[in-house]
Amino acid sequence: MIHFPKPIQNLIEQFCKLPGIGPKTAERLVFAFLKWPQKNKQEFADAFSEINGSIIHCEHCFNISEKNPCSICADKARDRAKICVVAEPHDLAAIENTDEFKGLYHVLGGVLEPLYGVTPDKLRINELLAKVQKNNISEIILAFNPDMEGEATMIYLKNILQPFKKIQITRLARGMPVGSDLEYTDEITLTNALKNRREI
């Protein structure tokens, strides 16, 4: 380990805390940063200070936002009978970007990962139940990544929401993504695509 002046060493260590950034990458980033003109460096530092003060969580959907309630929860034109449950704010952003869903959201704050200490009480499941009990909900869409943790979380939520007989619980369709190749598609995806085949 090479030793640099303390403020540089400190910034390198801070960068290392970010996912996928090792000491060497952190060093490269910090030295690239140091070569920037003072104005750009100040802009970068300001962006951090700004985000620290202005980003809060919407108390209805728990999405990150500048306002509370967020612009989606405050939008009267949205269908309040439909809730799309996602793990993280960036999942919400991805769905919002499709312009397909016009209901409300609920950000769970992660997926079940008991091995890493993420048990049901660490997620916003009680908040979801409270929302379901208070409001007249017709459909809950579980929009999680189709991986092991995502599937487990969906099964858990489905069981918990089962008592609300009137609510339709759905999940995102599984199948072949656009532009994919039959030859290279894994068996599970292909099995799902076959099971869920549709008339054209």
Place this chain on the structure above:
Amino acid sequence: MIHFPKPIQNLIEQFCKLPGIGPKTAERLVFAFLKWPQKNKQEFADAFSEINGSIIHCEHCFNISEKNPCSICADKARDRAKICVVAEPHDLAAIENTDEFKGLYHVLGGVLEPLYGVTPDKLRINELLAKVQKNNISEIILAFNPDMEGEATMIYLKNILQPFKKIQITRLARGMPVGSDLEYTDEITLTNALKNRREI
């Protein structure tokens, strides 16, 4: 492109300016950052503010430092007749880490890359010449990366320093790195290793 609240969008764009960070990686980093406890976020922001205020360039060797002159230039025990010329501060740090060189340094600020606008006048070559003229220098070590730009810079500096007959101009040895494999060593490295073979 997904749209996030403005401060988040802004921070993602700032991260994108760093080398090797694309929009997706920047997004991942920013969202990981947002999940940190407030204390850690503040520490990160503070590290940036700190570096902006406290890091200056030593006016003798142009290394980054908290003090001017830097601790190396201020060290009276160092051999002032030897100058090691490097491209960037992290090259200096790498050499300093070997504990092998006890002279002074000169950070050139880059290597010659005419295609990217880095011509000799963009580097601290005049400052090096001034140093050589003023002081009694016995050896100049050109410690650049053994790539095309590094080699070109070394040839350029050698020609410029040629008139100073008393100064010995040296470069780092080329050969096989420790732990390398004969079978997988490229021809140029192996040619150099053969040419520069030593008696054991």
